[in-house]
Amino acid sequence: MKALCEKYAAKLAAQGLASGTGPDAPLVGGLDADLTWNREDPRTGELAGLFSRLSINSLVFIRPAEPYRTILDFLAARNPDGIRPEDTETRTFLHDIPVCADFTAEAMAAQLKRRKVIVIPGQGVAACGTVTPEQGFVSVSSLVFSSFVLFFSDYLNRARRVELDDEYADAFSHVVRLLPEPHTDLPGLAAGPFTDEEGVVAAMAEAGRKVVGYGLVDSFFGNISYKLDETVYISQTGSSLDELEGCIDPCPLDGSTTNGLTASSELSAHEDVYRRSNYDCILHGHPKFSVIMSMDCERDDCPNRGHCHIHCTECRTVDGVPIVPGEVGTGPTGLCHTLPPAMAANGAAIVHGHGLFTAGNNDFNAPFARLLEIENRCRDLYFDRLSRYA
Template structure:
């Protein structure tokens, strides 16, 4: 188990969320074990003693996340309230505490999957496995990143002045890692065998996680192989896809989709409408941020725009961003579900962004085209984001 804990610690560092060797992970089986010894372990052991959990992750944040999270925590009033889809669906709000003591931490974790400790980082728990803690902590970092930059753009768009926010923004901006511009070589297709398709999906999934185009390892991927949609399972890691792909006949003749991605129906509808051979869905940060940037001041639908926006718009007005529509939608098959809102927007286009959620990209036969769209759109969104900030005097 200690080796498994170290795997998650290395993943957190590889994602840029912390310095190498910084995370502390604890696991309770027949005895309590930590991946490394720190002064905080006594407090963490006290949290274990107060909760029915089997794992804890203590994540001291690296930059720019430390600057971002501490700034938001300082203005939280006890909880940070992000607006991205993943937070709405899974985290709800992000509690903030000032004290690093077992009683305070356990009380906060009894209500939520994670807690932010001002000036110290993020603590997350798992009731079943360390993976749950890893996902929660990663998602907190993603949600705070999106909220921080999204709220700052909204501030500048509204013409408001906030010297403290501006100082934090410029610090965080200076600490951002440079954009990744070189795409890996991925299989072009068409694929003749299931083995070829699965290998191509695995490579594309690893590339998507490796270049930071996801929240944690979330996202999904599919490939149409002779009328059978191979799709990643719900909750699976895009960088660990072997044995986590379900074959789902497009004619509905099998119930294999019971464990498939929650967005299976949306994938099926996209394939049926567009004829796409592959679909790659990730959560590129700046694409999500721009999807939430709207110039419709005073819009009466703003509280529900993520599921019921009736105003057609695109990520931008130039280049590839003018080709990528922003659509509302929620997971599931309801009237405003992605299965109904997303496929029409993708007809004749390289991809579409679901507001506050992420980017869906397609390829005719292989993943090179879909991945190129994912990476190119994210880099264009990053450039456009800072262009907009500067245009508002930022």
């Protein structure tokens, strides 16, 4: 258990969500025969009280690194009854984010009985799990991602409506100064085409690690696929993009196996892209500014407002990249209906509030380059659009 605690503490630091060393390094606890922590810290005494109050076996606590610390403390101060982002990660995993006023086991347990993750203003973020520390890692990562999207989306909307106040403007300026520089270099992935399963799996695992390493996802989510002959190799549902070895399913396009039962929930969308096009591979990530720009709309009077992610009828694009509605997976409003035609025509599409898909031929170099290019362009367009209202 201690090894698992150390693993996810290191992942939180590697993704820039928390410091890797010192008093602000993550605290990850796991209950097996005994309660074990990844490191010693005086706060573990209070946090340990959560294990006797909740049916959990793991806990993750971080004091977020900047700029996430400023964002979360600001949003918690503005929304003491709970933070309510509107992106897909929130709808899928979080629903809303409780704000806990006190760093006490009793107060935190009361909120964690209702939700998986909470914010304690001025202290940090806590998330629990019932199986492994991975659950808390996912919840913390999703919270940080959703809060970032909410902070920037709300700021742009308020600027458009001339509703900004000095406090928000000061926090925003501080956060912008702390943003890391965008990646512009490319990783140089394995060159294809790949002719056997071994080559496909190795290329997918390599590309998945780079997508996570470049910060083009939240936590480790997203999916990736490659079509070899008439079989789609795709990452399994819930798999870590940076640990895909052993988590890739070969799914024949004719449905002749049951491998699709454990495959990504977006398998049907990937398959339909391949049926409609000559592409060989697809990358899907959750880059922050692509998601932010997908949610930006000037139509405040739209009858679909509040249900944009499934009912948007506006033909919106980002530099020609279509923005489409659609829920994760299948069903009447699933992205399996909206994504494939857009991808087949453009080789890339952004799903409203969710993330970015790119496709290519032979190998993952071109899809990766386009994923990064579109995200960087969305970042530039965000600040260009904001400058109109300055």
